[in-house]
Amino acid sequence: MNVGLPHFLTVSAALFALGLFGVMARRNSIGILMGVELMLNAANLNFVAFSRYVQHGVDGQILAAFVIVLAAAEAAVALAIVLALYRNYGSVHADAAQSLKR
Amino acid sequence: MIRDLVFVLLALLTVVPAVWVVFSKHIVHAGFALLFTLMGVAGLYAFLGADFLAVTQVMVYVGGVLVLILFTVMMTHVPAQGRRRHGLDRYVPPAVFAAAVFGVLYKVITAVDWRVSEGAAREAMARPTTAEIGTQLMTSYIFPFEYVSLVLLAAMVGAAILIRERSHAGAAEDENQEARP
Numbered sequence: 001m002n003v004g005l006p007h008f009l010t011v012s013a014a015l016f017a018l019g020l021f022g023v024m025a026r027r028n029s030i031g032i033l034m035g036v037e038l039m040l041n042a043a044n045l046n047f048v049a050f051s052r053y054v055q056h057g058v059d060g061q062i063l064a065a066f067v068i069v070l071a072a073a074e075a076a077v078a079l080a081i082v083l084a085l086y087r088n089y090g091s092v093h094a095d096a097a098q099s100l101k102r
Numbered sequence: 103m104i105r106d107l108v109f110v111l112l113a114l115l116t117v118v119p120a121v122w123v124v125f126s127k128h129i130v131h132a133g134f135a136l137l138f139t140l141m142g143v144a145g146l147y148a149f150l151g152a153d154f155l156a157v158t159q160v161m162v163y164v165g166g167v168l169v170l171i172l173f174t175v176m177m178t179h180v181p182a183q184g185r186r187r188h189g190l191d192r193y194v195p196p197a198v199f200a201a202a203v204f205g206v207l208y209k210v211i212t213a214v215d216w217r218v219s220e221g222a223a224r225e226a227m228a229r230p231t232t233a234e235i236g237t238q239l240m241t242s243y244i245f246p247f248e249y250v251s252l253v254l255l256a257a258m259v260g261a262a263i264l265i266r267e268r269s270h271a272g273a274a275e276d277e278n279q280e281a282r283p
Contacts, residue, residue: 003109005218008146009211011113015120015139017204022124024196030175034123034136037167041143044159052150053218058234061152062243065235068155068162069250073257075167079174080264086178 008049016042029085029094033078040071112149116142133172140164154232 015038022035044064051060082092089096119138126132140163147156239247 003106005216006211007109007113008150010208011116011146013204013207013211014117015143016207017200018117018120018124020203021196021200024199025124025193028129030129030171030178031132033171034132037136037163037171038120038123038139041140041163045143045146048147048150048152048155052152054216056219058231058238061155061231062235062238064152064155065158066246066250068158069254072162072167073254075170076261077257077264079170080261082174082178083265092178 005049005053008045008053012042012045012049015039015045027093027095029082029092030079032094033075033082036078037071037075040067043067109149112142112145114142115139116146129175130172133168133175136171137164137168140168151231153230154235 019035019038019042022038023032024035026032026035044067047060047064047067051057051064085097086092116139119135119142122135123132123139126135140159144156144159144164147153147159
């Protein structure tokens with residue numbers, strides 16, 4: 001086996017599928033957030049793999065760095081929302097939030 | 103040969119805990135499994151020659167996002183009797199959909215002839231990337247760089263507003279109502 005681009009893409013596809021499954025199957029909203037993080041990591045891995053094997057520059061790595069920054073911002077806001085949800089509904093399950101007023 | 107072994111180990115370190123992240127009943131266990139997945143992805147970055155990005159991944163994800171997630175998990179305790187038992191049928195549609203997505207992706211990955219040039223790739227791997235990334239960020243990517251800092255500021259302010267205690271606003275309203283005749 002000679003490790004090449006398809007191997008990285010396969011690992012990334014597996015990560016993405018697992019993250020997708022987590023987002024769809026989890027009831028805990030923190031679990032859903034973990035699925036989103038898995039999918040973002042899969043996309044990042046693709047960026048870096050393509051930048052190494054096809055493009056030979058650092059453009060893909062810079063884009064991946066931007067994705068990491070946006071993922072951090074997303075996690076901060078999402079976890080603030082989860083805490084607000086927990087305070088208002090006493091639960092972190094996504095299907096607990098079914099009404100607009102408390 | 104040792105290269106292949108390292109890659110397989112890193113790929114297993116990435117994918118196997120990811121399965122645990124998705125399927126674990128305990129959300130705390132899922133969080134700790136996410137730690138290994140993120141470290142595995144950082145290792146794959148290093149394997150791909152992206153040294154700066156590997157360190158960034160460890161610092162931002164493992165040092166920041168994951169600590170935040172575990173913090174939230176431990177602050178929002180869901181009592182055990184509150185959990186409802188669900189049958190396996192709840193997992194069937196997501197599993198079918200995720201498997202279909204993986205199948206399509208794998209088909210594309212194996213079918214497409216990627217324009218890989220190994221020699222240039224090996225040369226690109228040999229040099230450190232930090233200086234080049236810094237130069238690019240300050241020249242070609244200066245606008246996205248500034249923009250993303252703005253996004254971070256907005257997210258920080260938004261998160262602070264979202265988790266602020268409700269009692270201040272309520273107290274202010276009460277005062278207003280008391281002030282009314």
